Amino acid sequence: MYPLAIQILSGDRAKFTALILGLSLASLLITQQLAIFCGLMWRTFAFLDDTPSARIWIMDADAEFPDAGISLPSTAVNVVRGIEGVSWAMPLFKRTLPLRLPNGKSESASVVGIDASTLIGGPMTMLEGRIEDLRRPDAVIIDEYGANVLLALEGPEGALVPLRVGDVLEINDQRAEIVGICRLSRNFEDFPILYTTYERALRYAPPERRLLSFVIAGLQSGADLALLKERIAAQTGLKALTIDEFKVSTFWYIAEETGIPINFGITVTLGFLVGISIAAQTFYTFTRDNLRQFAALKAMGARPGLLIGVVLSQALTVGVIGLGLGAGAASFIGYLTGEGDPPFLLLPPVLAATSLAILLTIGFAALLSIIPVLRLDPATVFRT
């Protein structure tokens, strides 16, 4: 049955091509938009990915994402350190502060202050300099993308000149010298990231009663994580989340508070509708055009199951080819853009969602086409 179905399908090259193109376009659109959505949302918790040593994040009960900006009392660090099951606890400062570049231009940067003695919470990959250099006076470490792109200076002929180790900046009118360049994940806000020590970060920040952003903590081996979180909440009145829970919280906060999911949802829905309308219409027309052939087969003794099988085989074939071409093209575009913009993250659920959308499309198209085939009166074959 399958070879017959495919021969009939590929026999009409124009419609076969239109079907493949329609489904490929839908698949490309859905895959690409979902992958960009994933890439964008992934960036919302890039900071958490870059701070893997922190198993537990302790924050204000109302804080939902890393840049919530709700500070804690500085005593929280010591309180957490005293809780049973906590192996270590360190302060973490994270806030967006004004910055002045060597050429006098004003910018903003996300300043991260980490514990000077242990340097826990610092960048994992240094490209230039050493993380220990943060202990030097006025030292900051900048991320590669910030140095090369976001804060790059304008050269004499318009070319961008990256910031380098030794360049001096001003954070909130106070001196900051670049002592290292690190590699970080691209973040959602597209801010440059500057690491410094916690004490120096407090000096850079405008004076406030509370400046501690988070307490990050480690877990003693054998300690029960759920119990520990309950203990922290009970003893500090703060919220304790694992790194994965904090990512989920961040994802939902951004999803609910921004129009991003709606915008992407509209594009994905449009892609789906375009695909379904092109594919269903073309497939239906294709089947209608072949009704006489189906009538002849039916007259010659073909059972309904065979004809349904032929239609389903045809639908499945164009669906699989369209899905493959569309998802393949989307992957290729994603490969070309690399880690740049737009962010592209092709996760298995994206492919699953696209496959489901294409399956629904061809299912609908097949259903639409099977009805006239089943209702077909084989006696029509005797009419001219």
Add this chain to the structure above:
Amino acid sequence: MDSRSNAPAVECHRLTKGFDSSQGRIAVLQGIDLRVEPGELFMLVGPSGCGKTTLLSVLAGILRPDGGSCSVAGVEWSSLSPSALASRRASTIGFVFQQFNLLPALTAAENVAVPLFLQGVGRRERLRAAHALLEQVGLERYADARPTKLSGGQQQRVAIARALVHSPKLIVCDEPTSALDHETGTRVMDLLRDRGLRDGRTIVLVTHDSRIYPYADRIAFMDDGMIIDIKDSRNQPASTGASHA
């Protein structure tokens, strides 16, 4: 001995069939009685709308009659379920249509093999049989050609090969020559008569084309849903222009 072996090829009693229309139910067949013997070429002729194509459809098991009975090779169609009827049709009947109805995406050989495909015969075996039939109808060298590359006469010859490939007991033909010029039509009828009636096979053929009447053993004249006359030419002198006679 199987009682079906002595059965007439086609037998109908008081066959009625009607269709609904805006003016109510229209009777298209009004009590047809018919018996066609094995090895006979039987023609149904008459004016448009007289019911000959409907009768052909009922004989072929495509339409179910409203009343009366119809059996082919001893099997009463009404006793079969739709699925069994389809199977029986696939194995017992060969079809030759006015517009050929070859599948354009398939080659001539693949088209000929379709009835065997419907019976679940393996690809290699059915293509071997199809090539043999194409050789019999003189189209062996066109086995790999698509129908669009063939002339009307060649397409109808492929259709005849398709109707013969599964050795059916009955071949039903609907206006097999009306889409062809006279000379090609004559060749097609020669072929149909020569190959189609072998092994006691029966042909029931509907036509408007009076030039092919001499090929018939008997001709039933229909009008207004009834057979009004049957002319038997089996014992008559040969007609001119018909190679079989």
